[in-house]
Amino acid sequence: MPDDPPGPPVTTVLLGPQRFTTTVQTVLRSLPVDGPVAMVNAGWEEREADDAELAGLLDHRGVNLRLYQRAVEVLASDRALRRVALEHRTAHAELRAFYGIRLQAAWDTVLAVRRRTSRPSTPGVAEGALRSALQALRDVDDWYAFEVGRIVAATAASDAVRSSAVLARHRGEVAETLAGASVVVLAGGHVGVLMDTVRLLEVALPAGTPVIAWSAGAMAVCDPVVLFHDFAPQGVTAPEVHDRGLGRLRGVIPLPHARRRLALDHHERMAVFAERFAGHRLVPLDDGTVLRFVAPTDGSGHGPGGVMDPPEGARVLGRDGTVRTWAAS
Numbered sequence: 001m002p003d004d005p006p007g008p009p010v011t012t013v014l015l016g017p018q019r020f021t022t023t024v025q026t027v028l029r030s031l032p033v034d035g036p037v038a039m040v041n042a043g044w045e046e047r048e049a050d051d052a053e054l055a056g057l058l059d060h061r062g063v064n065l066r067l068y069q070r071a072v073e074v075l076a077s078d079r080a081l082r083r084v085a086l087e088h089r090t091a092h093a094e095l096r097a098f099y100g101i102r103l104q105a106a107w108d109t110v111l112a113v114r115r116r117t118s119r120p121s122t123p124g125v126a127e128g129a130l131r132s133a134l135q136a137l138r139d140v141d142d143w144y145a146f147e148v149g150r151i152v153a154a155t156a157a158s159d160a161v162r163s164s165a166v167l168a169r170h171r172g173e174v175a176e177t178l179a180g181a182s183v184v185v186l187a188g189g190h191v192g193v194l195m196d197t198v199r200l201l202e203v204a205l206p207a208g209t210p211v212i213a214w215s216a217g218a219m220a221v222c223d224p225v226v227l228f229h230d231f232a233p234q235g236v237t238a239p240e241v242h243d244r245g246l247g248r249l250r251g252v253i254p255l256p257h258a259r260r261r262l263a264l265d266h267h268e269r270m271a272v273f274a275e276r277f278a279g280h281r282l283v284p285l286d287d288g289t290v291l292r293f294v295a296p297t298d299g300s301g302h303g304p305g306g307v308m309d310p311p312e313g314a315r316v317l318g319r320d321g322t323v324r325t326w327a328a329s
Contacts, residue, residue: 016289035182042067043189107238188215258284271321282317
């Protein structure tokens, strides 16, 4: 018998920040779909309901999932669930504190090794030291990601989560809205809050439904979620893995506000960033950027290891530390 024909292409569009240059309306109108648009803007926190401008850009087709408001309502009404959520937050914060210490030391070590001059009489030593230092940096990330996974799994399996009737009701309502949506839009804001509410309400992006995302929303649909700010006044200055994302785009790390948050002219620093995540495509998302990822539902169109390649002409951070135009090989 002949194989079943492939399903419709899966479209995910990553946009630059929408504060000054809005492109979401044009992109939405370019999609060959009608019907309601599910809005995820929990990263706005208390301003989540202040969505009139966003709804207008979505041609008044938007249906706000109210994830932040739902999370507040659920935790206010279920004491056991509130206690588990607090324990989860505390454990994650404690883990991040230890991760920050290890991460900054490993990052600084890589930079120091790169700057160390090697004697001509000892060929290969510097290269080996750099490879080892980079692997140690990746090992710190892997340890953190594993521990985050353990915390997430323990919370999801807790009696408070599994037995909460109010949480189950809200999860069901969210799933029903998503199932009836023609497009899902994820806005920016606080990425940590966005990920916490998405996970609490068990948001799953329908496989065949187009997704449009920017800023924190773009970070959330990929995996991992990586925070970065080269101009932070204090604390950890190395890019840090924050959380596991939704995995809609595998192997893609968005860099929202790249020009404002990254020292792009510091090629050594950018090279370490790119080498550290060598299995991913690091994609700057600045004002006006529109990147349309389209892949068949059979999974083809991905690069080695399931990595989704950027569209032709996209800007990516190369392993030499420079931003270049992506060209399919």
